[in-house]
Amino acid sequence: MVVAVVLLGLLYALPNIYSQDPSIEIKGSRQAKVDESTVAAIKAALENAGVKWKAVERADGRVLVRFANAESQLKGNEVIETGLQGKYKQALTLAADLPGWLRALGAKPMYLGLDLRGGIHVLIDVDMDAAIKQALERYAGDIRGLLRKHKIRYITVSQEGEGIEVKFKDAATRDKAREAIYKEFRTLAVESVDEGGDFLVRAKLTPAEKTSIKKFALEQNITTLRNRVNALGVAEPIIQQQGDRRIVVQLPGVQDPAKLKDILGATATLEYRLVDTEHSVEDAVAGRVPVGSKLYHDRQGRPLLLKKRVIVTGNQITDASSGLDRRTGQPAVFVSLDGQGARRMRNVTTENVGKPMAVVFIETRTQTRMVNGKPVKKKVKVEEVISVANILEPFGRRFQTTGLDSTEEAHDLALLLRAGALAAPIEIVEERTIGPSLGQENINQGVESVIIGMLLVVGFMAIYYRVFGLIADLALLMNLVLIVAVLSLLQATLTLPGIAGIVLTVGMAVDANVLIFERIREEVRVGNTPQASIQAGYEKAFSTIVDANITTLIAAVVLFSFGTGPIKGFAVTLFIGILTSMFTAIVGTRAVVNLIYGGKKVKKLAV
Amino acid sequence: MQISKKTSIDFMGKRKVAFVFSMTLIVISIVSLFAQGLKWGIDFTGGTLIELGYEKPVDLGKVRNVLAKAGFEDAVVQYFGTSKDVLLRLAPQEGVGSAKLSDRVYAELSKAAGDEKVDLRRVEFVGPQVGDELTEDGGLAMLYALIGILIYVALRFEYRFALGSVIALVHDVIITIGFFSLFQIEFDLSVLAAVLAVIGYSLNDTIVVFDRIRENFRKIRKGSVIEIINISINETLSRTLITSLTTLLVLLALFFVGGEIIHGFALALILGVVVGTYSSIYVASAAVVALGVSKADLMPVKKEGAELDGRP
Numbered sequence: 001m002v003v004a005v006v007l008l009g010l011l012y013a014l015p016n017i018y019s020q021d022p023s024i025e026i027k028g029s030r031q032a033k034v035d036e037s038t039v040a041a042i043k044a045a046l047e048n049a050g051v052k053w054k055a056v057e058r059a060d061g062r063v064l065v066r067f068a069n070a071e072s073q074l075k076g077n078e079v080i081e082t083g084l085q086g087k088y089k090q091a092l093t094l095a096a097d098l099p100g101w102l103r104a105l106g107a108k109p110m111y112l113g114l115d116l117r118g119g120i121h122v123l124i125d126v127d128m129d130a131a132i133k134q135a136l137e138r139y140a141g142d143i144r145g146l147l148r149k150h151k152i153r154y155i156t157v158s159q160e161g162e163g164i165e166v167k168f169k170d171a172a173t174r175d176k177a178r179e180a181i182y183k184e185f186r187t188l189a190v191e192s193v194d195e196g197g198d199f200l201v202r203a204k205l206t207p208a209e210k211t212s213i214k215k216f217a218l219e220q221n222i223t224t225l226r227n228r229v230n231a232l233g234v235a236e237p238i239i240q241q242q243g244d245r246r247i248v249v250q251l252p253g254v255q256d257p258a259k260l261k262d263i264l265g266a267t268a269t270l271e272y273r274l275v276d277t278e279h280s281v282e283d284a285v286a287g288r289v290p291v292g293s294k295l296y297h298d299r300q301g302r303p304l305l306l307k308k309r310v311i312v313t314g315n316q317i318t319d320a321s322s323g324l325d326r327r328t329g330q331p332a333v334f335v336s337l338d339g340q341g342a343r344r345m346r347n348v349t350t351e352n353v354g355k356p357m358a359v360v361f362i363e364t365r366t367q368t369r370m371v372n373g374k375p376v377k378k379k380v381k382v383e384e385v386i387s388v389a390n391i392l393e394p395f396g397r398r399f400q401t402t403g404l405d406s407t408e409e410a411h412d413l414a415l416l417l418r419a420g421a422l423a424a425p426i427e428i429v430e431e432r433t434i435g436p437s438l439g440q441e442n443i444n445q446g447v448e449s450v451i452i453g454m455l456l457v458v459g460f461m462a463i464y465y466r467v468f469g470l471i472a473d474l475a476l477l478m479n480l481v482l483i484v485a486v487l488s489l490l491q492a493t494l495t496l497p498g499i500a501g502i503v504l505t506v507g508m509a510v511d512a513n514v515l516i517f518e519r520i521r522e523e524v525r526v527g528n529t530p531q532a533s534i535q536a537g538y539e540k541a542f543s544t545i546v547d548a549n550i551t552t553l554i555a556a557v558v559l560f561s562f563g564t565g566p567i568k569g570f571a572v573t574l575f576i577g578i579l580t581s582m583f584t585a586i587v588g589t590r591a592v593v594n595l596i597y598g599g600k601k602v603k604k605l606a607v
Numbered sequence: 608m609q610i611s612k613k614t615s616i617d618f619m620g621k622r623k624v625a626f627v628f629s630m631t632l633i634v635i636s637i638v639s640l641f642a643q644g645l646k647w648g649i650d651f652t653g654g655t656l657i658e659l660g661y662e663k664p665v666d667l668g669k670v671r672n673v674l675a676k677a678g679f680e681d682a683v684v685q686y687f688g689t690s691k692d693v694l695l696r697l698a699p700q701e702g703v704g705s706a707k708l709s710d711r712v713y714a715e716l717s718k719a720a721g722d723e724k725v726d727l728r729r730v731e732f733v734g735p736q737v738g739d740e741l742t743e744d745g746g747l748a749m750l751y752a753l754i755g756i757l758i759y760v761a762l763r764f765e766y767r768f769a770l771g772s773v774i775a776l777v778h779d780v781i782i783t784i785g786f787f788s789l790f791q792i793e794f795d796l797s798v799l800a801a802v803l804a805v806i807g808y809s810l811n812d813t814i815v816v817f818d819r820i821r822e823n824f825r826k827i828r829k830g831s832v833i834e835i836i837n838i839s840i841n842e843t844l845s846r847t848l849i850t851s852l853t854t855l856l857v858l859l860a861l862f863f864v865g866g867e868i869i870h871g872f873a874l875a876l877i878l879g880v881v882v883g884t885y886s887s888i889y890v891a892s893a894a895v896v897a898l899g900v901s902k903a904d905l906m907p908v909k910k911e912g913a914e915l916d917g918r919p
Contacts, residue, residue, distance in 0.1 A: 433730035435726055437728065497797055500872055554807070562751075571800075
C-alpha cells in the first residue's frame with residue numbers, strides 16, 4: 001500500500017515540475033465559432049507580425065496559443081485581436097506545459113493564490129438597505145397603478161420606513177383598497193389604520209419577501225459583475241458570494257486595478273424602443289437621419305433605425321429568464337416589468353401590434369487609446385441593439401420574446417436583460433492587489449525557505465539518528481511530495497502563508513519519528529532485543545502521536561472555518577500536512593524499517 | 608549522537624522559580640498590552656497599504672513631500688526590506704473609503720518619479736467595517752480553538768490535565784502577543800494565524816508530556832506525584848528539545864529567506880515555539896500539580912488495568 005500511495009503521490013505531484021506557459025485563450029462568440037480556419041488565421045497573424053509562438057492547440061471550442069515568455073504573449077494578444085477583428089473572446093492565461101498522458105489522467109499543477117501569481121482581490125459590499133428601498137419604490141408605483149386600475153381614489157402613496165403608507169378620504173374607499181392590495185400583493189403584510197382622522201393602509205414587506213429581495217439583489221449583482229468581468233478578458237476569474245451581502249471578485253494576473261474598479265462601477269442599462277419602419281435605413285446611414293429617430297447598430301454591425309422615444313428602461317425590468325415557449329416549443333425569454341413599465345408597455349404595444357420593437361444595450365466603458373504615444377483614458381458610451389422582435393399582441397407586466405436562434409441565445413439575452421443594471425449599489429470594502437513581480441518573488445522565497453528548512457532538518461536527523469534518521473528523512477521527502485500531490489489533486493489554493501504552512505509541517509513532521517525513535521532507544525536501553533524494541537517503540541508512541549496531532553488538527557480546522565483567503569491557505573496546508581505526515585512517519589517509516597531490519601537477526605540498531 | 612544519556616533534572620523542584628519567571632513575563636505582557644496596546648495592522652484597523660518598487664534607491668523624504676502635496680499628510684512612509692522598496696500606509700478616511708485612493712497615490716508618485724518606472728507591487732485596502740469584523744472573528748477563533756482543545760484533552764485525560772494544558776496555552780499566547788506589544792511589532796492577520804498555530808504546537812508538546820505522565824502514573828507504583836512527573840518530563844525531554852529544534856530550524860529559514868511579508872508570521876511562531884517548549888515542561892505540569900492531581904485520578908478502569916498488567 002505504501003508503494004502504491006507513494007507512486008500515486010509522485011504522479012500527481014509531477015505536473016508541478018513542468019513550466020507554465022504564458023498563453024492566450026480564444027473562444028468563439030455569437031458571431032464566430034472556433035474552427036481550423038481560426039487557427040490558420042491566428043498563425044498567419046502572428047507570422048505576419050513576427051511574433052514567435054510555442055504552440056497553437058484547438059480543443060473544446062477554444063484555441064490555446066502558447067508563448068515562450070510574457071512579452072510575446074502581450075504582443076501576440078494585440079496581434080491576434082486585430083487579426084481576428086475582435087470577433088472572438090480572448091483571455092490571457094497561464095497553461096501548464098504538460099505531456100498528453102498526464103493531462104489525460106486529470107493531473108494538474110497546484111492552483112496558485114493571488115499572492116503568488118499576482119492579481120486583484122476585491123471584496124464588495126452590496127447595499128441591502130438601498131435594495132429594500134428600491135423594492136419599496138417599485139411596490140409604491142405598483143400600488144398606485146393598481147388603485148387607478150380599480151378606480152379607487154387615494155390621497156397619497158408614500159414610503160414610510162420599511163413600508164408603504166396609502167392615505168384615503170374615507171373608510172369605505174380604504175377598505176376597498178385594502179382588499180385590492182391584499183389580493184394583488186401576497187408578499188406584503190397589509191393592515192388598516194385610523195390615525196388622527198386619516199384613513200390609512202399600511203403595507204409592510206413580509207420577512208420572507210425581504211429575504212428574497214436581498215437574495216435577488218445579491219444574485220443579480222453577481223450576474224452583473226460576472227458579465228462585466230467576463231468582458232475584461234481575464235482567464236479564470238472568481239466571482240463568489242461571501243456571507244449574505246458580500247461578493248468576492250478575484251482576477252489573477254490583471255495588471256490594472258484602476259480599470260477593474262471602473263468596470264465594476266460602470267453603469268449599464270437597457271432601453272426598449274420601437275423600430276422606425278417609415279423611413280429607410282439606407283438614407284439614415286447616408287447621413288439623413290429623420291427627426292424623432294436615431295441610428296443604431298446591432299452586434300453584427302448592421303444598421304437599424306429606431307424611434308427616439310423610450311418605452312421602458314432596464315431598471316423597470318424586475319426579472320428575465322430563458323425557457324421554451326409553451327405553444328411552439330421555441331426558445332424564449334420571459335420578461336417581467338414593474339407597474340409603471342407595464343403600463344407604458346401596454347399603451348405602446350396596443351397601438352403598434354405587428355410592428356418590430358428593439359432592445360438597446362447601453363454601457364459606459366473606459367477605453368484606453370494611444371494619443372501621441374501616451375495612453376489616454378476616455379469614457380465611451382456604447383450602444384448596441386441586442387434583439388429585435390415583432391409585437392404579436394398587446395402586452396404589459398409579463399411578456400416573452402421569441403424568434404431566437406437557440407436556447408443558448410435565449411439564455412444570453414435573459415442574462416443581458418437582467419444584467420443591465422446593478423440591483424443595489426455596491427461598495428468595495430477590501431482590496432488586495434499583488435503585482436506579478438512580487439508574486440514571482442514570493443514563490444521564489446517560499447520555495448527557497450522550504451528547501452533550506454528541509455535541508456537543515458534532513459541534515460540534523462541524519463546525524464542524530466543515523467540510519468533511522470535517514471529513514472525519517474525519506475519519510476519527510478515523501479511527505480512533501482504527498483502534500484504537493486494532495487494540493488494539486490484537490491486544486492486547493494496555495495498561498496504564501498500556505499507555503500509557510502508546508503515549511504512548518506516539515507519541521508513538525510519529524511516529531512512523530514522523533515517520538516518513535518526515542519522510544520526505541522529507551523527500549524534498547526532497558527535491555528530489550530533490537531526487534532522487540534522496534535516493535536514496542538512504534539506501538540507505544542502511536543497513541544501519543546495521534547493525541548498530539550489531533551490537537552493541532554483542531555487548531556487547523558478552527559483556522560480554516562474562520563479564516564479569509566490567505567489564512568485559509570495556511571490552514572489547508574497545515575491540515576493536509578498533518579495527515580500526510582502521520583501516514584509517512586508511522587506507516588511509511590515502518591515499511592522501510594521492516595525492509596532493512598525485518599526477519600534478520602540484528603545485534604545493534606543504528607538509532 | 609545523543610543530547611543526553613539519561614537526565615534526572617528536578618524540574619518540579621524548581622517550579623516556584625519557574626512560576627515567578629512566568630508571572631513576571633505575563634505581568635510585563637499584560638501591562639504592555641494595556642499601556643500601549645498592539646500595533647494593529649490594516650487588516651484590523653482598516654486603511655490602505657501600498658508597496659512600491661523603485662528602480663533605484665529612493666529618498667523617503669521626497670516621497671513624503673509628494674504625498675503631502677497631494678493631500679496625504681498623514682501617510683506613513685517607510686522602507687520595506689530594501690531602500691528600493693517603499694511601504695505606504697494611509698489611515699482610513701471618512702467618506703473617501705473608496706478603493707480609488709490607491710490609484711491616486713500611485714498616479715501622483717509615478718508622475719513625481721519622472722522617467723523612472725515605479726512598480727505597484729502590492730495594494731491592500733481594508734474598509735473599517737471589515738476590520739472590525741475581523742477583530743471580532745479573530746478573538747472568537749482563538750476562543751473556539753481553546754474550547755475545542757479543552758474538550759478533547761478533558762475527554763482523553765482528565766479535566767485537571769485539560770485545565771493545565773489550557774493554562775499553558777493561555778500563558779504562551781499572552782507572552783507571544785505581549786512581545787508584539789512590547790516591541791510594537793505590527794500585528795496583522797498572518798500573525799494571528801501564527802498565534803493560532805502556536806496554540807496547536809504548544810499543545811502538541813504538552814500532550815506528549817501528559818501522555819507519559821499518565822503512563823507512568825499507571826506503571827510506577829512507588830513515588831510521589833511530583834517524582835513521577837519529574838521522571839516523565841526527563842524521559843520526554845530529549846524528544847521535546849529535538850522537535851522544538853527541528854521546528855525552529857525551519858522557522859529560522861522562513862524568517863531569514865521567506866521575505867518581508869511573512870516576517871511577523873515567522874517571528875510569532877519562533878516565539879511561540881520557544882515559549883511553548885518552556886511551558887510544556889514547567890507550566891503545564893506545574894499547573895496540574897497545583898490543581899491537585901493524584902495517581903488515583905488516572906488509574907484505568909479495572910478491566911483495562913488487568914490487560915495492562917498482563918503485558919510482559
